[in-house]
Amino acid sequence: MLRRVRLALGVLLLATIALFVSGGLSPATAADTTITGTLSTPGGEAVVGVLVTATDADGVLTSGTSDDKGVFVVPLPAGGTYLVEVDITTLPEGITLNNAEDASRSLLVLGGEKRLLIGLSEGGESGISEVESGTSERVIQLFLDGILYGLVIALGAVGMNLVFGTTGLTNFSQGELLSLGAFTALAINTAGVNIIIAAPIAIVFAAFVYGWGQNRILWRPLRRRKTGLIAAMIVSIGLAIFLRYTLVLFFGGAPSSYKQFAGQPGIEIGPFNTTPKALILGLLAVIALTATVTWLQRSRIGKATRAVSDNPALASATGIDVERVISVVWIVGAGLAAFAGIYLGLTQNTVWNMGQRILLVLFAAVILGGLGTIYGAIVGAMVVGIFVQLTTLVIPTEMKTVGALFLMILILMVRPQGLLGRKERVG
Amino acid sequence: MDFVQIFSLTITQAVGVTALIYLFAAIGLNVQFGYTGLLNFGQVAFVAAGAYAVGVIVLTFDLGLWLAVVVGVVVSTLLALLLGIPTLRLRADYLAIVTIAASELLRLLVRSIAFKDVFGGAQGLNGKLGQEFHDLNPLPADFTLPVLTWSRQDLWVVIVGWSLALLFTLLVWGLVRSPWGRVVKGIREDEDAVVSLGKNVFVYKMQALIIGGGIAAFGGILWAVAKQSVQPDTFQPDFTFFVYTILLLGGAARVFGPIAGTIIFWFLLAGFGELLSSLINNGYIEFLTPTDVGSIRFMLMGLGLMLLMIFRPQGIFGDRRELALDAR
Numbered sequence: 159m160l161r162r163v164r165l166a167l168g169v170l171l172l173a174t175i176a177l178f179v180s181g182g183l184s185p186a187t188a189a190d191t192t193i194t195g196t197l198s199t200p201g202g203e204a205v206v207g208v209l210v211t212a213t214d215a216d217g218v219l220t221s222g223t224s225d226d227k228g229v230f231v232v233p234l235p236a237g238g239t240y241l242v243e244v245d246i247t248t249l250p251e252g253i254t255l256n257n258a259e260d261a262s263r264s265l266l267v268l269g270g271e272k273r274l275l276i277g278l279s280e281g282g283e284s285g286i287s288e289v290e291s292g293t294s295e296r297v298i299q300l301f302l303d304g305i306l307y308g309l310v311i312a313l314g315a316v317g318m319n320l321v322f323g324t325t326g327l328t329n330f331s332q333g334e335l336l337s338l339g340a341f342t343a344l345a346i347n348t349a350g351v352n353i354i355i356a357a358p359i360a361i362v363f364a365a366f367v368y369g370w371g372q373n374r375i376l377w378r379p380l381r382r383r384k385t386g387l388i389a390a391m392i393v394s395i396g397l398a399i400f401l402r403y404t405l406v407l408f409f410g411g412a413p414s415s416y417k418q419f420a421g422q423p424g425i426e427i428g429p430f431n432t433t434p435k436a437l438i439l440g441l442l443a444v445i446a447l448t449a450t451v452t453w454l455q456r457s458r459i460g461k462a463t464r465a466v467s468d469n470p471a472l473a474s475a476t477g478i479d480v481e482r483v484i485s486v487v488w489i490v491g492a493g494l495a496a497f498a499g500i501y502l503g504l505t506q507n508t509v510w511n512m513g514q515r516i517l518l519v520l521f522a523a524v525i526l527g528g529l530g531t532i533y534g535a536i537v538g539a540m541v542v543g544i545f546v547q548l549t550t551l552v553i554p555t556e557m558k559t560v561g562a563l564f565l566m567i568l569i570l571m572v573r574p575q576g577l578l579g580r581k582e583r584v585g
Numbered sequence: 586m587d588f589v590q591i592f593s594l595t596i597t598q599a600v601g602v603t604a605l606i607y608l609f610a611a612i613g614l615n616v617q618f619g620y621t622g623l624l625n626f627g628q629v630a631f632v633a634a635g636a637y638a639v640g641v642i643v644l645t646f647d648l649g650l651w652l653a654v655v656v657g658v659v660v661s662t663l664l665a666l667l668l669g670i671p672t673l674r675l676r677a678d679y680l681a682i683v684t685i686a687a688s689e690l691l692r693l694l695v696r697s698i699a700f701k702d703v704f705g706g707a708q709g710l711n712g713k714l715g716q717e718f719h720d721l722n723p724l725p726a727d728f729t730l731p732v733l734t735w736s737r738q739d740l741w742v743v744i745v746g747w748s749l750a751l752l753f754t755l756l757v758w759g760l761v762r763s764p765w766g767r768v769v770k771g772i773r774e775d776e777d778a779v780v781s782l783g784k785n786v787f788v789y790k791m792q793a794l795i796i797g798g799g800i801a802a803f804g805g806i807l808w809a810v811a812k813q814s815v816q817p818d819t820f821q822p823d824f825t826f827f828v829y830t831i832l833l834l835g836g837a838a839r840v841f842g843p844i845a846g847t848i849i850f851w852f853l854l855a856g857f858g859e860l861l862s863s864l865i866n867n868g869y870i871e872f873l874t875p876t877d878v879g880s881i882r883f884m885l886m887g888l889g890l891m892l893l894m895i896f897r898p899q900g901i902f903g904d905r906r907e908l909a910l911d912a913r
Contacts, residue, residue: 557693
């Protein structure tokens, strides 16, 4: 068990990130299987009335609420993998989770009593600004979380938007490009390769097989056949379903993690709590996105991509090889998406429907930024990421996707071309 | 290998309760997508509206089933208005994204802890739903069918369900032969031409969305009554895509397309599943386990949707000229 107690800038923090099994490996009877823990403030005061829920793979939910000693017990029907969530709206005012990832995590319960340690922090030791400093710190924390989330969305959405811009395809299987990348890395990692090496291999593999290969085998022949855009969109839905259940067939339905960095302890930078892996991944994402933007601005093929996006017929007439541009776009898009998938796999976990879960958020980002606009995806993703995290100040965490979807519907009503889109008829 | 048993299980599923739920959604989608050309990717929301209307009215508020049916239709109409007003003026792909987003938005809301008192959270609403309906069951208590494996209760649901489905099919048949049907088909083929004839395209599209949604809501009502349970996570977007597969298989813009599609789709899906399970259980296939059958079924379904859309978008009984998917 790892325990950290920190005292910094008048904020007392108790960060506890550890899990251990006290029930042993012997299969326990159903009634004995529980997730339990004690919630207390850094000062040792019991935190009462906090709702902790556990959802199994079939979506069946059980829950427990912390009593007057701060003890919560979540009874489970049987051992298995559960999504354990702390309803942060039930935390008393000024009390926040030390580690944002504690709000929702996947947990393997073998049977018996699984002890869950959740670190809580209390804003401001004492004085008038107690609640205020807690809230403003939470805003900063959520804002930075939002930037990190926005970067993942941007990585996933860039490819989708480039493909839409150059071919007109609304790709409903974009989410599966993320999952495929994450699971390819998982397969290499499971074979015994460190994820630091497995990740780049998976990204390159994804770029050429899932990106270039997919375009070659499926989309290019369809364009040759002059398949309509709506028909192609429905084809992409079929592909998404096919790929999703292929992942279930080979990897099973339960979430899994990479061997390295799975339970990395958190660090604290000023008022911001995070993990080193999230920071490094965020930095790499910024580099990847900057490189993509520079490539689109400066390089010959990047300029050609923007030209095709603008007007494929005209670009073709000026001698640009449109099919070559589309191939490159698929390679870049699939590579970035695989990176996004591995990012999610490292910071959360890899699960067969991870792509499906993020697909609508990707759509929200590209529609917000402007469907088909090259930089729209990045701008839209950052806005959606930050917005989604900040909305958890007022709405429960479990409903944060609702905010993104609502924002998308709203933008379609007032500015359907998106923030960066050119005004044109979309109706 | 017991082929009689495989066949009887397959037939039972091909025209059974689950198939009926999809059939109602498909008949509704045929009005919206087949005839009017609306790319509604949120059909599951209408089914959920019907199912939750029953769940909430009967379990949460302890009122009668018949009131729940009325509420289901009213709620689905409101949902159509809510969905339609911001989106029906948009291009087809935007409509698709917004409708799928709205259906997910609703699912997340009904499964949330915040509204647990009304909608039952992630566990949904489970209990005695539709007792009034089952009390009307005229079948004798010891009634059993040869070959088919329905319980007395399921058989009653199936009889009423199919009667209703045929009634709705008749309604659609009447509608598309009427002047109204010619206008909506015109919208599907060339919206601008219809506008130039002085028709209010928006109103026609809205009517199609409401009618299609209302029919789908009956699928939800049937679901709640037959399965005695309403759970949010059964209303995932994939449901809508299964309905699309069914409709495209049978032939969109064909009055009997949804019925043909439903029976063939479930016959193939169930038959394949039963056959594969039986092969695995009898040791003919060793590299698969019985739990893999579910994933393989879905994989084939996805593949089927792709191939259907690429090679035969008009489905088995459809007419290619009827389905100008990219008229715009």
